[in-house]
Amino acid sequence: MTALRSAAPAAELARAKVNLALHITGQRADGYHLLESLVVFPQIGDRLSVVTSETLELVVEGPFAHDLQGPTDENLVVKAARLFADAAGLDPLNLKMTLSKRLPVASGIGGGSSDAATALRLLEDHTGIYLDDDRLKSIALQLGADVPVCLSVQPQLMRGIGGEVSPAPQMPKCGMVLVNPRLGVSTPEVFKALQNRKNPTLPRFPDSFESLSNLTGFLTLCRNDLQQPAIAICPEIGDILQALTAEDDIVFARMSGSGATVFGLCETGREMEMERSLRKRRPDWWIASGRLA
The missing domain is CATH 3.30.70.890 (GHMP kinase, C-terminal domain)
Known part of the structure; x- marks a missing residue:
């Protein structure tokens, strides 16, 4: 077991993923659609915090908490935490995570994907264990096609089924x-x-x-x-x-x-x-x- 670096709480805004443009350019034989998209992350989003605890748990609150269906263990934030723990050699990962759900669920702005990506960033900072980019992207892809683009809050270009990500041009202040x-x-x-x-x-x-x-x-x-x-x-x-x-x-x-x-x-x-x-x-x-x- 590897000890956590910090017992202090950490929090971050899980920013909405907004598609300024979204072009559907084809469809693969397996049914997945091919796309090209310009994605930005405004200062609007859910809020996720983590603090050392005796067990791994997720508390969901906020105006849209009631719209999240299914058991807490199926939430992408919990799945992200478990995948990170496996990759980082943290067994068990004893954290209390609190998700304030402020974005509407299933609304086209990547709330769940951003929550998962934010969890990965927070866990790296909280534990002091930073995975290499390829490993982190691999974990993100296991969580969903939209999660890799949310690993960075900088403007991004998405291609393929969403997993091909590259930096977008600098955006103006607006x-x-x-x-x-x-x-x-x-x-x-x-x-x-x-x-x-x-x-x-x-x-x-x-x-x-x-x-x-x-x-x-x-x-x-x-x-x-x-x-x-x-x-x-x-x-x-x-x-x-x-x-x-x-x-x-x-x-x-x-x-x-x-x-x-x-x-x-x-x-x-x-x-x-x-x-x-x-x-x-x-x-x-x-x-x-x-x-x-």
């Missing part, structure tokens, strides 16, 4: 608003409704996006190929898009992932005002805001 209608959208149903599974790839990227207008100009050349199929299943997504594009301060809006969350981009400092304005008019929606960089 604000982001996330809006969800509090309605579930089945990812398999969205893919089933997708008529064309072989679409053009992402355009060529610049070295960096020096301003918000540079970024939004690029995004107009991109798509989320799942947006229209998702709207056909959940028309409320279209309502959110319409509401965001009607705001003078929102310069670009699009659905993230397979839905039903929509993001809106604005100048830095305007995101909180947008959140407050939307909350007053649509208290039935989940709305959060934060900065992109």
Whole structure:
């Protein structure tokens, strides 16, 4: 057994994974879809903390805790902890982990994947045992195709079925608003409704996006190929898009992932005002805001 380096609690924001663009470029024989996606991580998310305890346990709290189904042992955070313990030679791994679930579940912003990746980062810092990049990525892939991209909160490019990850160009400082209608959208149903599974790839990227207008100009050349199929299943997504594009301060809006969350981009400092304005008019929606960089 290897002793833990620290008994002090550690906590981190498990940031939402937002697809600024998502192109479905093909489908493998095994059914997995091929994609290209530009992914960012705003300062919006769940919160995960770890502290040394007598056993390994996970406590889930927060506004969306009740939406997590199944036993706690099946949560990706617990699975991440066990895989990390095996790789690091920690037997047993005695930790109390507390997950404050602030992001809607199954909402197209990678909450569970980000929780798992954040757990791996926290466990490295908490134990002082840092796995090599290949080993850490291998663990992440065992947890899910979206987990590797969440290992870093820097802008990323995803390719293949999601596991091929590389750094994206530098992003400008800007604000982001996330809006969800509090309605579930089945990812398999969205893919089933997708008529064309072989679409053009992402355009060529610049070295960096020096301003918000540079970024939004690029995004107009991109798509989320799942947006229209998702709207056909959940028309409320279209309502959110319409509401965001009607705001003078929102310069670009699009659905993230397979839905039903929509993001809106604005100048830095305007995101909180947008959140407050939307909350007053649509208290039935989940709305959060934060900065992109």
